[in-house]
Amino acid sequence: MKLGVIGGGAWGTALAQVAAAGGRETLLWALEAEVVAAINERHENSLFLAGVPLDPHIRATSDLGELDACDAWLVVTPAQHMRSVLARGPLGDRPLILCSKGIEEKSGALLHEVAREAAPNSPIAVLSGPTFAHEVASGLPTAVTLAASDSALGEQLRERIARPQFRIYVTDDIAGAEIGGAVKNVLAIACGIVEGKGLGQNARAALIGRGFAEMTRFGLAFGARRETLAGLSGLGDLVLTCSSTSSRNFSLGKGIGEGRAPAELLSDRRTVAEGAFTAPVLARIARERGIDMPIVQAVDALLTGGASVDTVLNEILSRPPKAEAL
């Protein structure tokens, strides 16, 4: 199975590295001409994944039409651009493996719903889990969830993509895999704020625990299964992203906690902190559906409502006591 990768950011490049392992030709579409040139001429993505030597079996292109030669695509654009990029590609009926993490802001759709509308004839799978791109691209071990409603497709993709250092667990719970990856980015911003504000390790752990309760409430409301939310793509990725400045979402939160303005932090960056786009839509859906998500609402109030960290913190801490149950 020849794999194509749509998106030449850090994660698309790392996935191309996984796909090319063992000498398998892999085609990567990138938006930026300089990324295409750097990969083809120097086997490096100096813009988004500097310092990691890339497999020479990866070839980059700026022409989406060339991806017609591939049997399946790993789709790795930022969540808000997935629909428009897919609309420009030669879709056909090839499987799409969605590797981005987010919710479409305008429509409130999960990414498999976006892909289903954009590519009605393509079977859809989702790949998600604790995966800092630079670690995966350097061959360090991790494990991920691969969700496909067609179990034969899930197995076929697992066989093609898995490596000893890139262990894949298969499920049919697409919504569960997507919701974990989308919600954890917002919670990582909150954990970064705790770090930047110097609130301590206890506060961060408490936030991970209560954040996971929010993720679970939201997931169950959308048909996700508990074991998926408590697995690699949910809790696993939540713990990773809430613990390290290697996370763009955590770093964004840390800057906010240190007193910098969210708009200034966001305008400075070339890389994507998906939680900043997911927070408003997630908060909106939770309000509409009556799902209690105080941490997500707090992040949204900070990012889009102009609230101060102190005000939001005070509101969270002065909530009436409640039972620990979901």
Ligand SMILES: NC(=O)c1ccc[n+]([C@@H]2O[C@H](COP(=O)([O-])OP(=O)(O)OC[C@H]3O[C@@H](n4cnc5c(N)ncnc54)[C@H](O)[C@@H]3O)[C@@H](O)[C@H]2O)c1
């Ligand atoms: N970086 C990681 O470690 C990692 C790991 C797992 C999942 N992800 C997810 O993968 C997705 C892509 O993130 P990334 O880290 O590869 O990106 P990145 O932050 O490294 O790079 C930004 C990407 O956005 C693209 N982009 C900017 N404007 C665009 C436009 N108008 N149309 C289409 N693309 C545009 C750029 O071409 C580039 O590929 C995100 O949803 C992210 O959450 C990232």
Ligand SMILES: O=P(O)(O)OC[C@H](O)CO
């Ligand atoms: O850098 P972040 O916060 O986008 O996190 C990257 C990955 O999603 C970690 O699994």
